[in-house]
Amino acid sequence: MRTDRSPTCSGKPDHVLLSPDLGPPLTRLTDTAALDRLGFDTFFAEQVGPDESHLLVRRISSVHRDRVDAIDGSGPADLELAPNANTADYAVGDWVLADPHTRLMVRRLERRTVFQRRAEGVIGHQLAAANVDTLFVVTSCNADFNPARLERYLIMANEAGTRPVIVLTKADMVDDAETYAAQASALQRDLSVVIVNARSPDAIDPLMPWCGPGQTVALVGSSGVGKSTLVNTLSGPGAGEPQKTGTIREQDAKGRHTTTARSLHAIAGGGWVIDTPGIRTLYVSDVTDGIDTLFAEITELAPHCKFRDCSHSHEKGCAVQGAIKGGTLDPDRLDRWRQLQAENRDRTPVFTGPKGNKMLRKKKY
Ligand SMILES: Nc1nc2c(ncn2[C@@H]2O[C@H](COP(=O)(O)OP(=O)(O)OP(=O)(O)O)[C@@H](O)[C@H]2O)c(=O)[nH]1
Ligand SMILES: [Zn+2]
Numbered sequence: 012m013r014t015d016r017s018p019t020c021s022g023k024p025d026h027v028l029l030s031p032d033l034g035p036p037l038t039r040l041t042d043t044a045a046l047d048r049l050g051f052d053t054f055f056a057e058q059v060g061p062d063e064s065h066l067l068v069r070r071i072s073s074v075h076r077d078r079v080d081a082i083d084g085s086g087p088a089d090l091e092l093a094p095n096a097n098t099a100d101y102a103v104g105d106w107v108l109a110d111p112h113t114r115l116m117v118r119r120l121e122r123r124t125v126f127q128r129r130a131e132g133v134i135g136h137q138l139a140a141a142n143v144d145t146l147f148v149v150t151s152c153n154a155d156f157n158p159a160r161l162e163r164y165l166i167m168a169n170e171a172g173t174r175p176v177i178v179l180t181k182a183d184m185v186d187d188a189e190t191y192a193a194q195a196s197a198l199q200r201d202l203s204v205v206i207v208n209a210r211s212p213d214a215i216d217p218l219m220p221w222c223g224p225g226q227t228v229a230l231v232g233s234s235g236v237g238k239s240t241l242v243n244t245l246s247g248p249g250a251g252e253p254q255k256t257g258t259i260r261e262q263d264a265k266g267r268h269t270t271t272a273r274s275l276h277a278i279a280g281g282g283w284v285i286d287t288p289g290i291r292t293l294y295v296s297d298v299t300d301g302i303d304t305l306f307a308e309i310t311e312l313a314p315h316c317k318f319r320d321c322s323h324s325h326e327k328g329c330a331v332q333g334a335i336k337g338g339t340l341d342p343d344r345l346d347r348w349r350q351l352q353a354e355n356r357d358r359t360p361v362f363t364g365p366k367g368n369k370m371l372r373k374k375k376y
Contacts, residue, residue, distance in 0.1 A: 045084020050142065050225045050283060055106050058120045066108040066117055072275040074098050074138075081107070082275070089114040102126075102138035103273045103285050104227060124172045126229065126287075128296075136297075140229045140273060140285045145221040146173045149232030149241065151181040152191045152206075158198060162305060162347065163293045164231055165199050170301030173229075176203045176221060180237035183208040200307045209237035214244045215279065224281030231287055242286045247279030295351055296358035306348045308340060323349075 043051075049070050059066075069081040069090050079101050081090035090107070091114050092098065101107075106120040124143055127136040146168040150156050161177065168175035177195040182188035188206045195204045207214040221228050222245060230238040276284050295302070303310040309331055313321065317328025323345060324332075334340035 048224050048281060049082070049084055050144075050227050051106060052225065054123050055120050055142075059108065063108055063117070065111060067111050067114070069107050069109050069116075070275070071101055071103055071105040071107065071141075073273065074101055074103055081109075091115045099138070102141035103275050104141040104143060104229075104283075106142065126167065126171050126173075128167075128294075139287055142227060143171070143173050143229040143285065144226050145228045146171070146175050147178045147218070147221075147228050147230045147232075147241070148175055149178045149180060149230055149236045149238050150195075151236045152179055152185040152188050153181055155233050155236050156191055156194075158194060159347070160233070160293065161195060161198055162351065163295060165202070165305050166295055166298055166301035166351065167231070167293070168301075169304040170298050174203075174221070175199070176205060176218075178218070178230075178232075178241070179204065179206045180209040180241070182206045183211070199305050207241075209240040209244055212244060212248070214241065215247075218245065219280055222278045222280050222282040222284070226282040227275075227285065228278075228282065229285040229287060238286055242276055242284055245278045245280075245284050246276050294358050295355045298355045298359070302348065302351050302355060305351075306344060308334075309345060309348050312340070 043056075046068060051068060051070075059068075067083065067088075069083055069088055071079050071090075072082045072087075073080045076098060079090060079092060079098055081088050090109055093115065096116070101119065102122075102125060105122065108117045108120070109115060110117055122141045125141045126139040126143065126146075128139065146164070148161060148164040148168065150161060156179075165175050177192075177198075179188060179191050179195065185191075192204045192206055196202055205217045207217060215222070218228075230241060232238055273285060273287050276286070278284050309323070312330040312334055313323070315330035316323065316326065318326055321329050321331070323329050326332075331340065331345060335342050335345065
């Protein structure tokens, strides 16, 4: 027996599917509460057409060379890829639809946000994580703390459309965690900065605003800053430490890249966390708005410059130089803005059309 109903006014399909021939209970569009907890909201529900209401909804929880793992509202769930599929096309956090009989993936839903980077020596982009609401940029109160590197992570978060939060770990090992926090807050307007001891169960409390049911956070930061430790703390004592942690070298606080794969873990408070392997090099490329958001105070001044293409260096009537002279803009910020803009220009390939015209690259998720 099978009964279908059309989508409700909330935009969420409310199909009732009762098919005894399908075996055990499955997470389909019927189980909206379970899917809500996984982060399946109107943005994704609206992408499912009426002719797809019989399909299963899955979220990719890890990506391997030869397969992907997935979960549904009740835990690990089977998902098969077509034999010619390339797992590199999928990211942890992706939502997909699958056939209820074969568990074969039918299609991936459009992503709301995606972290991808141009990898050295590889054509195209490497996908890191998808459909992330908040990026926890993790650094520690020691030699790892590096504002220039944090800026790069902030650009990455801004560009992906996710909210960045700086998480300062190892606060228990220093007396001046607040000094690090003040430096971090100055990097971007309205930036949230949280100080924690990642090993303490209390670390979850200040992070909770971004970790509630249906919310997805991803962790980035150098090796050894405590990302895996945080995942274990966020997972709660019942989860049996899903991530291996490693020691760091004392002299430079560098970790040993203990984490080698990305994976999605449940947070004790209801949300989801994606750990990413320590990123060794982080270049700025392919950025359109991420730098402007990081330097909002410069971006906002630019329209007041006399010349539309003002480089903010020597031009008459430059509002940015005016702000520096007036003491309201830090000249170091302008230097950083210039360096990051230049790096982005140098590292972003320009595609040319048949007549040698520059072509705009359209963002597609
Ligand atoms: N005292 C203290 N130690 C911490 C804290 N966070 C992490 N550590 C320790 O730092 C070391 C490295 O932590 P990991 O969680 O493995 O670091 P990671 O960022 O996951 O490193 P990779 O997996 O290599 O990317 C471990 O020995 C942790 O116990 C903290 O807030 N306080
Ligand atoms: Zn100017």
